[in-house]
Amino acid sequence: QVHLVESGGGLVQAGGSLRLSCAASGRTFTSYAMGWFRQAPGKEREFVAGISWRGINTAYAGSVEGRFTISRDNAKNTMTLQMNSLKPEDTAVYYCAADPSYSKVRTTGMAYWGKGTLVTVSS
Numbered sequence: 001q002v003h004l005v006e007s008g009g010g011l012v013q014a015g016g017s018l019r020l021s022c023a024a025s026g027r028t029f030t031s032y033a034m035g036w037f038r039q040a041p042g043k044e045r046e047f048v049a050g051i052s053w054r055g056i057n058t059a060y061a062g063s064v065e066g067r068f069t070i071s072r073d074n075a076k077n078t079m080t081l082q083m084n085s086l087k088p089e090d091t092a093v094y095y096c097a098a099d100p101s102y103s104k105v106r107t108t109g110m111a112y113w114g115k116g117t118l119v120t121v122s123s
Contacts, residue, residue, distance in 0.1 A: 002026040002098045002112040009094060009117030012086055018119060020081040022096030029077040030054070033102040035110055036070060036081045038092035038119075045095070049081060050105030059106060064090075086121045093118050 008020040022034070035050035049070040050059045058070055067086075072079040079096060094117055097110035104110050 002029075002032060004096050004098060004112055004114035006094060006096050006114045006117040009119045011120045011122065014086060014088055014121055014123050016086050016121075017082070017084045018086065020083065020094055020096075020117060020119070022079040022081075022114060024077045024079070024098065030074045032098040032100055032112075033105045034070075034072060034079045035097045035099075035105045036079075037095045037097060037108065038090075039095070039116075040089075040092040043092075045108050047106045047108075048094070050102070051079065052102045052105075057102060083119070086119075088121045088123045091119060091121050 003025045005023045012018050030053050033052050036048040037045050038048050039045040047061050051070045051072055055072050067084050069082040096114045098112040099110040
């Protein structure tokens with residue numbers, strides 16, 4: 001079992017930045033690929049970014065590539081999402097997720113999920 005807790009959400013103006021964090025506890029953090037997803041009101045949950053267990057491989061949704069950066073610190077059992085040049089359409093609840101398989105990192109079928117943190121971008 002992996003317990004995930006997101007933090008760092010808030011209200012920011014368009015063009016601003018936020019840094020989200022995901023703290024993991026439970027089973028060995030380094031055994032898991034990690035991902036960020038988001039869900040806007042009335043929309044499906046969607047993939048944002050993913051990272052392999054050693055951090056060598058990363059993946060991004062086209063809508064955030066070049067603006068968001070995913071990283072992890074296995075020594076601290078944390079993952080972060082640096083979000084720059086934020087747009088109103090980035091407004092959503094952001095979730096972190098974990099799965100033993102990197103092949104699942106773009107899917108909502110990942111095994112473990114946090115409860116989410118709200119990001120609101122004002123225009």
